[in-house]
Amino acid sequence: MERGLYIAASGMLAEQVRQNQISHDLANASTAGYKADRSSQRAFGDLLLSNTATGAVVGPLGAGAQIAETVTDLSAQPLRVTDEPLDFAIEGDGFFAVRTDAGVRYTRNGAFTTGPGGILVDQLGNPVLTQNGQTIRVGSDGAVDPGRLGVFALNNAEKTGDSLFTGNPAGQADGRVTSGALEGSGVDPAKAMVEMIASLRSFEAGQKAIQTIDETLRKATTQVGTVTGF
Amino acid sequence: MWTRLDRKERGPGFLHGQRTGWTAGSGGRASNRNPMLEGMYSAAAGMAAQQQRLDALSNDVANAGTIGYQRQRIAFRDLVYTPSGPGGQAGVMEGSGAAAVTIGRGGSGGSYKPTGSALDVAIEGDAYLQVRRPDGTNALTRNGALTLDVQRRLLADGLPLQPPVRIPEGVDENDISIAADGRVSAGDRQLGTITLFSVRAADRLLPVGGNLYVPTDASGPATRAGADAALRQGVVETSDVDLGDVMADMIVTQRAYQLASRAISTQDEMARVANEVKK
Numbered sequence: 373m374e375r376g377l378y379i380a381a382s383g384m385l386a387e388q389v390r391q392n393q394i395s396h397d398l399a400n401a402s403t404a405g406y407k408a409d410r411s412s413q414r415a416f417g418d419l420l421l422s423n424t425a426t427g428a429v430v431g432p433l434g435a436g437a438q439i440a441e442t443v444t445d446l447s448a449q450p451l452r453v454t455d456e457p458l459d460f461a462i463e464g465d466g467f468f469a470v471r472t473d474a475g476v477r478y479t480r481n482g483a484f485t486t487g488p489g490g491i492l493v494d495q496l497g498n499p500v501l502t503q504n505g506q507t508i509r510v511g512s513d514g515a516v517d518p519g520r521l522g523v524f525a526l527n528n529a530e531k532t533g534d535s536l537f538t539g540n541p542a543g544q545a546d547g548r549v550t551s552g553a554l555e556g557s558g559v560d561p562a563k564a565m566v567e568m569i570a571s572l573r574s575f576e577a578g579q580k581a582i583q584t585i586d587e588t589l590r591k592a593t594t595q596v597g598t599v600t601g602f
Numbered sequence: 603m604w605t606r607l608d609r610k611e612r613g614p615g616f617l618h619g620q621r622t623g624w625t626a627g628s629g630g631r632a633s634n635r636n637p638m639l640e641g642m643y644s645a646a647a648g649m650a651a652q653q654q655r656l657d658a659l660s661n662d663v664a665n666a667g668t669i670g671y672q673r674q675r676i677a678f679r680d681l682v683y684t685p686s687g688p689g690g691q692a693g694v695m696e697g698s699g700a701a702a703v704t705i706g707r708g709g710s711g712g713s714y715k716p717t718g719s720a721l722d723v724a725i726e727g728d729a730y731l732q733v734r735r736p737d738g739t740n741a742l743t744r745n746g747a748l749t750l751d752v753q754r755r756l757l758a759d760g761l762p763l764q765p766p767v768r769i770p771e772g773v774d775e776n777d778i779s780i781a782a783d784g785r786v787s788a789g790d791r792q793l794g795t796i797t798l799f800s801v802r803a804a805d806r807l808l809p810v811g812g813n814l815y816v817p818t819d820a821s822g823p824a825t826r827a828g829a830d831a832a833l834r835q836g837v838v839e840t841s842d843v844d845l846g847d848v849m850a851d852m853i854v855t856q857r858a859y860q861l862a863s864r865a866i867s868t869q870d871e872m873a874r875v876a877n878e879v880k881k
Contacts (some may be wrong), residue, residue, distance in 0.1 A: 533683050565861070
């Protein structure tokens with residue numbers, strides 16, 4: 373019977389993870405080029421119960437749930453026009469490349485600016501690269517020809533924070549770079565709110581299950597064996 | 603502007619109301635992390651980022667009529683991802699919110715407004731007037747509404763131009779003509795030259811208030827502007843703030859702020875539910 377406590381608790385822990393991920397998504401509702409996450413829950417392996425006296429099979433018993441994996445939805449989002457000459461967006465697939473201290477990283481967040489030495493850098497000062505891996509000089513008019521920015525196809529893209537992705541570059545992607553626009557965030561606020569409420573209610577259901585089991589256990593320990601009338 | 607703080611510094615920073623510069627470093631989370639509070643901090647970071655944008659937009663609105671003002675650019679980014687708590691399998695990651703950073707000034711420029719005043723000049727091209735501040739250091743400005751002080755020096759933003767230009771006694775303000783290359787004359791009498799300056803990365807200049815900017819290491823030092831920079835007498839450059847755009851941005855920002863605050867209250871609700879597991 374006490375196994376049920378742990379099953380319910382594991383469900384609550386999984387909802388907590390989901391809730392943290394939704395909070396993160398909502399915090400990035402206006403982060404340009406942000407890609408939202410989708411989580412999937414999976415049950416632990418089922419246990420097959422059998423009657424200890426007779427050996428007869430009783431049936432399977434779940435052992436709780438966990439967030440099994442997080443998948444990043446990399447689909448392109450609508451562009452938002454900003455008219456800033458150093459805002460860039462990729463129409464279609466592909467990533468910009470920037471050179472960081474840890475190596476080349478990829479991003480869809482094209483809010484770039486002029487860095488030391490007059491080169492195009494991202495918001496953390498990492499130089500933006502051309503298709504050949506060279507830095508890009510900002511023109512004297514404060515603009516850059518969008519065609520000079522490299523657009524890379526990326527396999528196994530994985531978010532690392534700071535709007536950057538790691539992955540294996542696979543040549544040029546077919547996306548086209550536009551200046552004066554940013555890619556919108558991949559977060560759908562309405563959907564995130566609905567998921568947040570659903571997750572909260574699942575969490576509450578887990579709590580109720582624990583309380584009910586607790587109550588059953590209380591009865592087992594205090595009432596069974598009580599001989600009333602004496 | 604480029605400061606990167608480790609995420610571990612965020613807790614106390616948050617309590618003391620510091621808003622800017624909350625960014626994640628590579629250090630990851632503190633080891634005594636509380637999975638229940640992580641989401642709250644993520645959402646709080648998102649709110650702080652939106653607040654920073656709101657501050658910048660408010661500043662833009664306040665300067666919608668300031669001559670030569672260029673709007674602030676704010677960029678958002680997501681923060682570091684770390685493995686989730688016990689509720690997720692190995693490889694499941696949780697992000698830790700968002701951060702905002704100022705990435706310089708708007709680059710589209712304002713429009714020119716004729717004033718008819720002989721001492722109003724607009725700067726064409728990416729150049730600045732240099733002024734001497736009371737503490738002896740120089741600053742740059744694009745405010746070309748020039749005035750004269752009691753010593754009859756030309757002032758921009760209330761501060762003397764550097765190098766200085768003096769208008770002799772007896773010369774009427776309205777007789778002054780300022781050429782495109784900055785030469786100041788009255789009739790056929792040469793009175794001096796207004797020198798224009800430029801920096802390598804103009805959007806990395808540090809705003810110090812009062813329409814003034816000082817060069818930083820990132821912007822490079824102020825040097826004499828090239829031939830493509832010119833002065834136009836009798837007009838001023840208006841602010842590049844479009845109030846309609848700013849208002850729309852403010853509404854979007856406020857809604858995003860509300861979304862993040864909803865996430866905090868939901869996390870709070872979950873903490874309450876967890877606390878009531880044992881009645």
